[in-house]
Amino acid sequence: MHDLKAIRDNGAAFDAGLARRGLEGRSTHILHLDSERRQAQTRLQEMQARRNEASKQIGLLKKQGQDASGVMADIAQLKDDVTLLEAQDKSLGEEIDALLAALPNLPAADVPDGPDEDHNVEIRRWGTPASFDFKPLEHDAIGEKLGLMDFDGAAKLSGARFVVLKGALARLERALSSFMLDVQTGEHGYTEMSPPTLVKDSALFGTGQLPKFGDDLFKTSTGHWLIPTAEVPLTNLVADQILDEAQLPIRMTALTPCYRSEAGAAGKDTRGMIRQHQFWKVEMVSIAHPDQSDAEHLRMTQCAETILQRLGLPYRTIVLCTGDMGFSTQKTYDIEVWLPGQNRYREISSCSNCGDFQARRMKARFRSDKGNRFVHTLNGSGLAVGRTLVAVLENYQQADGRVRVPDCLRPYMGGLEIIG
Known part of the structure; x- marks a missing residue:
């Protein structure tokens, strides 16, 4: 607001x-x-x-x-x-x-101008894409050849844009989730939360999804909404509150299922796990002092990048231009992971500073010597679990169709080294 x-x-x-x-x-x-x-x-x-x-x-x-x-x-x-x-x-x-x-947040002064994603600006890269002595497959082909990724079975249950993972891939999804949470809580100081995944209209209004983006969401017969991201419940935990200045920053993380109708994505990524109606994500949320939010934004982005570095997945970080930013954000860094099967970088995390835009909608403030002031809110993926699984499959695939398990995940996989 x-x-x-x-x-x-x-x-x-x-x-x-x-x-x-x-x-x-x-x-x-x-x-x-x-x-x-x-x-x-x-x-x-x-x-x-x-x-x-x-x-x-x-x-x-x-x-x-x-x-x-x-x-x-x-x-x-x-x-x-x-x-x-x-x-x-x-x-x-x-x-x-x-x-x-109904009006979006105003962009920060240092956000690049441009009408669409072609005007986003790359600011750094990490890692070198691997060279393969065979033509690398996309993740869905890898998973189906392994017999551990079932799109047809999911379609019978729920329709398009769903998947059933089996055996070692189901465990890999769980391993990635646990690894991400352990890093964000144990090393980066985020407090793990387990919030509701059904919320009221007011929660989605507070973070900016309503009233404008109702078509992108799923609504139940009880009037509750399925969350599109844990940003919604976590950020709204400070709605209608006046915090003490000493409490800031408040850092929270949660693993939740996320639900998106993808109403505006007709024809995009209809195959595979890149764009689904239901997916798991580890979300990071910070409630920050206005004077600290820019530094907190950089810190949050680095926390997300750390996961990719530990997994050995090449990525690049870009700053979104004005025409590609989300509704509530004043500045966003996107992290894009390298997918050799697609021979391109794909988004795996967005880390956004919303300034006081959401706080005004939620009436979230803190006490200071200048009186009550609105907090700044930030959110970012740390990371999207399904897309990370996609990246692991494509980057660690072998010529015989098997997939090597990254070293940092093996303790979560019972010591398993190869998925075959």
Whole structure:
């Protein structure tokens, strides 16, 4: 949510930020509605004051034995006028809130401009893609040849964009999850959480998925929503709170199933495990002091990169341009892992700094010597488990169709070295 006071103070800067997002300026319309509302509020205050004064006058007239009917008629009219102004105030407030709620966060000053992913900027690479003396297969072909990845069986149960993992691949998924959690909690200081995966409308509004992106989500018959990421419940744990400054930063991580309808991804990645309706992910969330959020953003990105380094998976880190950023973020680093079967880098983590955008929607603040201030919220994948499994299969495949288990995962696999 945007700060209405900031728009009043500098509407041109607000419009310039929207323009970088490819949107038309909205400050003139918002400020027009805001002016109407403030005028209504001023008239409302004046009428309430007149009503209070008239009430005193009625009491005085009655005490003096004089006729108060004329003043009482005035009060009745004032009451009707007050009711109308209260309704106008409420209506304008709701219209302004709806406009602000539908507008994305403004990009940070150092975010590169551009309309789409082709304008993202690579900032570093790690590792060298392996050379194979055979044509590397994509993960779905590897898994199906091993007899451990069943898309047809999943389709019978649930339809497209689901998979059943069997045997060693099911254990590999569990091993990756445990390894990621152990690193993020034991080495990086995140507190492991186990949040609900069904949430109310208010939670999704707080993190920015609602009202605009309801089509990308799954909703149950009870009115609850299946979470698209653990960012939603973890971040909302501080909703409607005033934290102590000494509590910051708060770092949380969770392994949860995630559910996405992929409504906007028709025809994309219809094969394999890259884009599914249900997947596991280890999420990281930080609730940070505004003065520390940029440093926390860099730290979180490094925490995600550490997992890929331990697994020996080549990757590159990019900063997203204004046209490719998520709705709630002011700056995002994407980490893309090398997939030799596809001969390209694919996203495996997004680490985003949302500034105070989500905090304003959630009313999440902290006490400081400058008064109560909004916290900054950050989130990132540490990592997406399914896509990491994909990367392990493709990078560690062998000519005979078997897959070598990365050294760091073998303790989680009962010492297994080869999946065959």
